[in-house]
Amino acid sequence: MASKNEQRSTVHYSGNVQGVGFRYTTRSIAQRFAVSGYVRNLTDGRVELVVEGKPPEIVAFLEDVRERFSDQLRDEQIDAGPATGEYRSFEIQH
Numbered sequence: 001m002a003s004k005n006e007q008r009s010t011v012h013y014s015g016n017v018q019g020v021g022f023r024y025t026t027r028s029i030a031q032r033f034a035v036s037g038y039v040r041n042l043t044d045g046r047v048e049l050v051v052e053g054k055p056p057e058i059v060a061f062l063e064d065v066r067e068r069f070s071d072q073l074r075d076e077q078i079d080a081g082p083a084t085g086e087y088r089s090f091e092i093q094h
Helices: 022-030 055-068
Strands: 007-015 035-041 047-053 073-082 090-092
Touching: 007 055, 022 035, 022 047, 022 055, 022 090, 035 055, 047 055, 055 073
Parallel strands: 035 090
Antiparallel strands: 007 047, 007 073, 035 047
């Protein structure tokens, strides 16, 4: 169960985001923050990232991802909502 001060962000990245180590680097970045969720490739060439945690942690995490992949990102769509508490860690989904 998620705490009421936690949120969930679902982010879809497009650009040159597959085959460049995006998922593995994102998982590594996530280990520096108090976040949980997953990252995975989508069949349409985008990458989906679902992250839960306290808003400042999510913002800082997503800023680090954005900074690390600034040359590869063409677009980023973010939807926010309440956390579900279903994730224990941040993983790569296949």
